[in-house]
Amino acid sequence: MAKEGSNGNSHASTKPPPTPSPLRSAKFFQANMRILVTGGAGFIGSHLVDKLMENEKNEVIVADNYFTGSKDNLKKWIGHPRFELIRHDVTEPLLIEVDQIYHLACPASPIFYKYNPVKTIKTNVIGTLNMLGLAKRVGARILLTSTSEVYGDPLIHPQDESYWGNVNPIGVRSCYDEGKRVAETLMFDYHRQHGIEIRIARIFNTYGPRMNIDDGRVVSNFIAQAIRSEPLTVQAPGTQTRSFCYVSDMVDGLIRLMEGDNTGPINIGNPGEFTMLELAETVKELINPGVEIIMVENTPDDPRQRKPDITKAKELLSWEPKIKLRDGLPLMEDDFRTRLEVPRKN
Ligand SMILES: NC(=O)c1ccc[n+]([C@@H]2O[C@H](COP(=O)([O-])OP(=O)(O)OC[C@H]3O[C@@H](n4cnc5c(N)ncnc54)[C@H](O)[C@@H]3O)[C@@H](O)[C@H]2O)c1
Ligand SMILES: O=c1ccn([C@@H]2O[C@H](COP(=O)(O)OP(=O)(O)O[C@H]3OC[C@@H](O)[C@H](O)[C@H]3O)[C@@H](O)[C@H]2O)c(=O)[nH]1
Numbered sequence: 001m002a003k004e005g006s007n008g009n010s011h012a013s014t015k016p017p018p019t020p021s022p023l024r025s026a027k028f029f030q031a032n033m034r035i036l037v038t039g040g041a042g043f044i045g046s047h048l049v050d051k052l053m054e055n056e057k058n059e060v061i062v063a064d065n066y067f068t069g070s071k072d073n074l075k076k077w078i079g080h081p082r083f084e085l086i087r088h089d090v091t092e093p094l095l096i097e098v099d100q101i102y103h104l105a106c107p108a109s110p111i112f113y114k115y116n117p118v119k120t121i122k123t124n125v126i127g128t129l130n131m132l133g134l135a136k137r138v139g140a141r142i143l144l145t146s147t148s149e150v151y152g153d154p155l156i157h158p159q160d161e162s163y164w165g166n167v168n169p170i171g172v173r174s175c176y177d178e179g180k181r182v183a184e185t186l187m188f189d190y191h192r193q194h195g196i197e198i199r200i201a202r203i204f205n206t207y208g209p210r211m212n213i214d215d216g217r218v219v220s221n222f223i224a225q226a227i228r229s230e231p232l233t234v235q236a237p238g239t240q241t242r243s244f245c246y247v248s249d250m251v252d253g254l255i256r257l258m259e260g261d262n263t264g265p266i267n268i269g270n271p272g273e274f275t276m277l278e279l280a281e282t283v284k285e286l287i288n289p290g291v292e293i294i295m296v297e298n299t300p301d302d303p304r305q306r307k308p309d310i311t312k313a314k315e316l317l318s319w320e321p322k323i324k325l326r327d328g329l330p331l332m333e334d335d336f337r338t339r340l341e342v343p344r345k346n
Contacts, residue, residue, distance in 0.1 A: 019139050034059045034097065036140075038090050038131060039104030041069030043211050044145070044203075047247045048102060048254060053077055061096065063088040068107045073210055090127035091119075094134055100258060101142040103131045106180075108147075110173065110299065111216030117175035124179030125186070132190045135197075143199035143258045144187050146265060149177035150202060153303045158273075160309035161202065161265050171301040184265065191263065199257050204269025204308045207328065208247030209335030219244060222280055223332055226287040227342050235298040238277040241305045245270040246323035246331070256317040269308035270321040279325075286329055 035052055039045045040062030046069070052058050061084045062074060077083040088094055090105045106123050107113045113120045128144065135142040151159045152167030167177050190196040207219035214224075222232050245268070253268035274282070280293045313319045323331075337343060 032057055032059050033099050034061065036061045036063060036094075036096065036098040036101045036134075037104065038063050038101070038127070039069065039106060039145075040064055040102075041066060041071060041073050041085070042104065043069075043073075043108070043208070043215075044206060044247060044250060044254075045069065045102075045104045046073035046210060047208070048104070048251050049074060049077065049083075051251050051255060053080070053083060056082070058082065060084070061086065061098065063090065063094055064105065065089040068109070068112050068212065068215075090130055091122050093130050095137075096134070097138055098134070098140050099138075101131055101135055101140050102145075102254065102258065103128065103142055104145045106145075106176075109212075109216045110176070113176040114172055117172070120175040121179040124176070124183045128183040128186050132186055132196060136190065136194050141197035141199065141258065142187070143201065143254065144183055145254070146180045146184050146200050146202045147177070148202055148204040148267070148269065148306050148308065149173065149303075150181050150184065151303075151306070152177060153301065154305065157305055158271065158307040158309040159267070161267060161312055168301050172299070173301050188263075198263050199260075200264035200266070201254055201257050201268045202265050202308075203250065204245055204267065204306065205242045206245045206247055206250045206269075208332055210247075211332070213336065213339060218242065218276060218279065219329075219332070220336075222283040223287065223329065223336050224340065226283050226291050227333070227336055227340055229288060229291055231292040231294040232280040232283060233296045234276050234280050234293060235302065236295050237298075238280075238295060239275050239304075240302060241273045241275050241307065242279070243269050243271055243273050243307045244279075244325050244328070245321055246328035249321035249323055253313060253317065253319045253321075256319050260317055262316045266312050266316065267308040267310055268313060268319070269310065270323075270325075271308055271310055272325055273305075273307040274325065282326065283329060286326065287333055 040049050041064035052060050059082045063086045151165040155166050187198045191198045211220040225232050
């Protein structure tokens with residue numbers, strides 16, 4: 001079991017972790033790591049499952065309620081002897097035996113997390129409590145996919161992990177950003193009080209194949225619009241910035257964090273920063289030079305700038321993203337064209 005306490009911050013646990021499940025030392029399971037991925041039918045989760053399944057010593061269990069995810073994303077694993085898929089809502093307790101938990105379950109697109117805000121905050125708070133309860137009962141290590149949204153509309157730039165954020169507690173995004181902040185608090189309380197082995201990733205805007213076509217996030221919107229020759233909808237003022245990370249880089253960062261000795265929180269994101277107008281121009285140039293770019297109304301509390309400081313990820317995880325936006329967008333375009341049934345014109 002990895003040593004705790006070298007987390008690069010002052011949150012080290014003073015308690016030993018609880019005794020792991022007897023399965024971890026049982027003869028026939030010794031070589032295997034049984035891993036739960038909540039939200040594994042979603043965009044990042046399904047890519048994470050693909051990577052975890054590559055290691056033949058891993059057994060992977062996905063628990064998902066299919067709110068934004070789909071069995072389609074996992075179809076190549078259904079029926080595999082090392083894979084199991086459970087329809088389960090994390091706001092209910094889950095009684096299984098696992099060694100590691102990647103806790104991703106939560107809608108991520110602002111359109112979807114604002115659709116049923118009470119459910120979103122329940123998922124973040126009760127869902128995380130349930131997964132921490134599971135981790136405590138079986139002695140599993142648990143990783144939470146938190147978010148750059150914990151920084152709110154940040155007053156420092158770029159954002160490093162020591163920044164406490166500038167978050168509206170009663171706004172339309174609060175179910176998600178305050179929900180994730182409480183989830184982080186619960187993780188550290190279980191760590192300090194019960195010695196649970198925790199890992200927290202603060203993920204910045206991630207894109208890639210398998211995003212829902214109607215997901216509503218900016219990269220998937222622009223790519224789908226460009227392929228359909230519909231105007232690219234830049235939400236005003238268009239000068240707001242984001243940093244976009246390709247999904248394979250994200251999965252690599254999450255696995256490194258889980259396998260390493262540091263609790264985090266650690267920013268995982270690509271520090272390349274773009275305004276939404278720049279993103280629209282890039283998508284136009286790469287995918288459909290004839291397409292129009294239009295300005296549309298924005299939603300409340302949209303953060304004006306976001307860029308991760310990834311010094312900690314570089315130093316503690318030896319991780320940095322490899323795929324630049326201009327290289328990642330065409331990879332996503334191929335997947336979207338296949339699903340939209342619009343082939344490239346030669
Ligand atoms: N993609 C990003 O840019 C981004 C950025 C920051 C953080 N994150 C975090 O990463 C995680 C995955 O994001 P994603 O982009 O893959 O989103 P996604 O919406 O594609 O996947 C989320 C998955 O969780 C499932 N889910 C939602 N509520 C659930 C519940 N109550 N019980 C069980 N399953 C539930 C959904 O059905 C879906 O399969 C989320 O926790 C999200 O907050 C993502
Ligand atoms: O069609 C669109 C959609 C969005 N946008 C703009 O694009 C920017 C990015 O919006 P997105 O919907 O992709 O998502 P955000 O970056 O705000 O949040 C994202 O990153 C943090 C994660 O935790 C969230 O889960 C994720 O959705 C916003 O400024 C938004 O106003 C457009 O200009 N046009």
